[in-house]
Amino acid sequence: MIELLELTKRYGEHLAVDHVSFTALPGRVTGFLGPNGAGKSTSLRILSGLTPATTGTATVLGRRYADLPDPGREIGVLLDASAQHAGRTGREVLRVAQETMGLPRARVEEMLHLVSLTDDEAKRRVRDYSLGMRQRLGLATALLGDPAVLVLDEPANGLDPAGIRWMRDLLRGHAERGGTVLLSSHLLHEIEVIADDIVVIGQGRVVAQGTKEELLHDDRTLVRAAEVGALAAALQQAGWTVERVDPADPTAGLRTDASLAVTGQVALEARLPLLELRAADGAGLEEMFLQLTADTQREAA
Numbered sequence: 482m483i484e485l486l487e488l489t490k491r492y493g494e495h496l497a498v499d500h501v502s503f504t505a506l507p508g509r510v511t512g513f514l515g516p517n518g519a520g521k522s523t524s525l526r527i528l529s530g531l532t533p534a535t536t537g538t539a540t541v542l543g544r545r546y547a548d549l550p551d552p553g554r555e556i557g558v559l560l561d562a563s564a565q566h567a568g569r570t571g572r573e574v575l576r577v578a579q580e581t582m583g584l585p586r587a588r589v590e591e592m593l594h595l596v597s598l599t600d601d602e603a604k605r606r607v608r609d610y611s612l613g614m615r616q617r618l619g620l621a622t623a624l625l626g627d628p629a630v631l632v633l634d635e636p637a638n639g640l641d642p643a644g645i646r647w648m649r650d651l652l653r654g655h656a657e658r659g660g661t662v663l664l665s666s667h668l669l670h671e672i673e674v675i676a677d678d679i680v681v682i683g684q685g686r687v688v689a690q691g692t693k694e695e696l697l698h699d700d701r702t703l704v705r706a707a708e709v710g711a712l713a714a715a716l717q718q719a720g721w722t723v724e725r726v727d728p729a730d731p732t733a734g735l736r737t738d739a740s741l742a743v744t745g746q747v748a749l750e751a752r753l754p755l756l757e758l759r760a761a762d763g764a765g766l767e768e769m770f771l772q773l774t775a776d777t778q779r780e781a782a
């Protein structure tokens with residue numbers, strides 16, 4: 482289990498992490514979602530003992546990282562895949578970690594096999610690795626001590642689609658065996674497909690958290706039609722609220738509080754053919770996330 486309690490990090494005047502509290506539970510994948518600069522990496526760095534918190538606490542299995550008796554066997558961390566020793570071969574990187582942790586040598590080959598780094602690749606120096614290969618090696622290092630808790634910062638970075646699927650399956654398997662997985666991403670879709678629980682952070686603050694079902698649930702209906710203006714007018718005339726999914730893009734359709742059946746009926750009566758009709762699940766989270774991203778971009782500008 483991972484617990485962040487009122488975690489705060491200040492860099493000079495800038496509050497990078499602002500009273501962040503959440504729990505990542507065993508048996509579940511927790512997605513830590515936020516736009517660039519939201520404070521994800523800083524929180525994970527504090528959790529992994531790399532940066533001190535200004536106030537608040539971050540604990541793994543009830544202890545701060547520095548107080549864990551055998552951190553390598555309790556928590557596997559992959560924060561920056563490019564931070565590995567560039568002059569060593571992949572196998573050497575794992576050997577050094579294996580010896581430091583007092584693990585059997587065979588574990589190195591097991592991990593190379595698990596992350597699908599071939600013998601030829603394992604002999605190459607890390608400086609000659611692609612980003613995807615570095616991610617695989619970083620994950621092998623994180624898993625070496627068979628820790629119950631995994632903390633990964635943007636693990637899908639640099640992986641091809643097959644690699645992303647593989648990573649997803651691996652993390653899901655870890656959680657299904659009772660492990661705790663916390664991973665960050667600035668991509669909503671990535672988190673949506675893998676996480677059981679989601680924590681959304683923006684400008685250092687938690688803005689939403691809950692199970693995926695809770696956060697994605699939306700009672701509204703999403704409808705697309707070629708004549709979107711006419712459909713909006715028909716729905717409004719029938720007394721329903723209507724809003725454009727994207728005011729700049731008429732093909733994105735409408736969201737309405739009318740049910741699926743009622744929306745279909747209104748369209749039929751107005752003789753308007755539909756292109757799509759479905760529950761608006763996920764729309765609320767997407768809107769919130771786009772808003773957060775827009776706020777961040779405005780600030781940067």
Ligand SMILES: Nc1ncnc2c1ncn2[C@@H]1O[C@H](COP(=O)(O)OP(=O)(O)OP(=O)(O)O)[C@@H](O)[C@H]1O
Pocket residue numbers: 492495497515516517518519520521522523524666667
């Ligand atoms: N060492 C530092 N000194 C000063 N400011 C920092 C430092 N590290 C991070 N920050 C600032 O803290 C904020 C949060 O950064 P952080 O790297 O945690 O964001 P993030 O959510 O991981 O973003 P990304 O998705 O881009 O990786 C940013 O405004 C960043 O500039």
